[in-house]
Amino acid sequence: KAGVTQTPRYLIKTRGQQVTLSCSPISGHRSVSWYQQTPGQGLQFLFEYFSETQRNKGNFPGRFSGRQFSNSRSEMNVSTLELGDSALYLCASRTGQGPSYEQYFGPGTRLTVT
Amino acid sequence: AQSVTQLGSHVSVSEGALVLLRCNYSSSVPPYLFWYVQYPNQGLQLLLKYTSAATLVKGINGFEAEFKKSETSFHLTKPSAHMSDAAEYFCAVSEQAGTALIFGKGTTLSVSS
Numbered sequence: 001k002a003g004v005t006q007t008p009r010y011l012i013k014t015r016g017q018q019v020t021l022s023c024s025p026i027s028g029h030r031s032v033s034w035y036q037q038t039p040g041q042g043l044q045f046l047f048e049y050f051s052e053t054q055r056n057k058g059n060f061p062g063r064f065s066g067r068q069f070s071n072s073r074s075e076m077n078v079s080t081l082e083l084g085d086s087a088l089y090l091c092a093s094r095t096g097q098g099p100s101y102e103q104y105f106g107p108g109t110r111l112t113v114t
Numbered sequence: 115a116q117s118v119t120q121l122g123s124h125v126s127v128s129e130g131a132l133v134l135l136r137c138n139y140s141s142s143v144p145p146y147l148f149w150y151v152q153y154p155n156q157g158l159q160l161l162l163k164y165t166s167a168a169t170l171v172k173g174i175n176g177f178e179a180e181f182k183k184s185e186t187s188f189h190l191t192k193p194s195a196h197m198s199d200a201a202e203y204f205c206a207v208s209e210q211a212g213t214a215l216i217f218g219k220g221t222t223l224s225v226s227s
Binding site: 004006033035042043044045048055056058090092097099100102103104105106107108 | 145146148150155156157158159160163165204206208209213214215216217218219220
C-alpha cells in the first residue's frame with residue numbers, strides 16, 4: 001500500500017506571498033493532520049480533518065488554513081507568508097479518530113520563505 | 115495540559131552498545147504514547163505505540179519501550195545499536211480529544227563505529 005505523499009517536496013517563496021501544500025493520505029485513511037516542524041519550536045500540531053470537516057485546530061494564526069476533499073486528499077494554505085513560516089510541513093493520515101489510532105507521516109514539504 | 119519531556123537532546127553510543135532514550139509524560143489519565151524516528155530529510159516513522167494492552171511494547175528494528183506509570187516514563191531501548199539507528203527520535207502523547215499528537219523536543223542518536 002502506498003504511503004502518505006506530499007507535494008511539492010521543496011518550495012521557495014517570498015514574504016507576503018501565499019502557498020498551497022498538498023497531501024494524499026494512505027488509501028482508506030479518512031483522517032489527515034498537518035504539523036509544522038521547526039528547529040526552535042519542534043513539532044507543532046496545525047489541524048486535523050476527518051470526512052471533510054476540521055476536527056481540531058492548533059494554536060496558529062488564521063493565515064494558516066486547510067481543507068479536505070471527498071477523496072480524503074487535503075490541502076494546506078498559508079497566506080501572507082512571513083520569514084518565520086519557514087519550516088518542514090508534515091502531513092499524517094490514519095484510519096480513524098481517537099487517541100489510539102497511530103498516525104502515518106509523509107516525507108514533508110520543506111518551505112523556505114525569503 | 116499534557117506534555118512530553120525527552121531528557122537529553124543528544125545521545126551518543128558505540129555500535130553494539132545499549133541504546134536508552136528517555137521520555138517522561140504528564141497526563142492525568144492513562145495516556146496513549148508513541149515513539150517515532152526521523153531520518154534526515156524524511157518524515158516520521160512509527161517505531162511503536164503504547165495503548166495499555168501491555169507495559170512492555172515491542173516495535174520495529176529491535177526497539178522496545180516500557181511503560182512505567184509510577185515513574186510516568188516511557189523510555190525507548192535497543193540492546194545493540196547499529197549504525198543505521200543514527201537518527202532523531204521523538205516521543206509523543208496523544209492529547210485527550212484524540213486528534214493531536216504532542217511531541218517532545220526530540221533526541222538525536224549518534225552511533226560510532
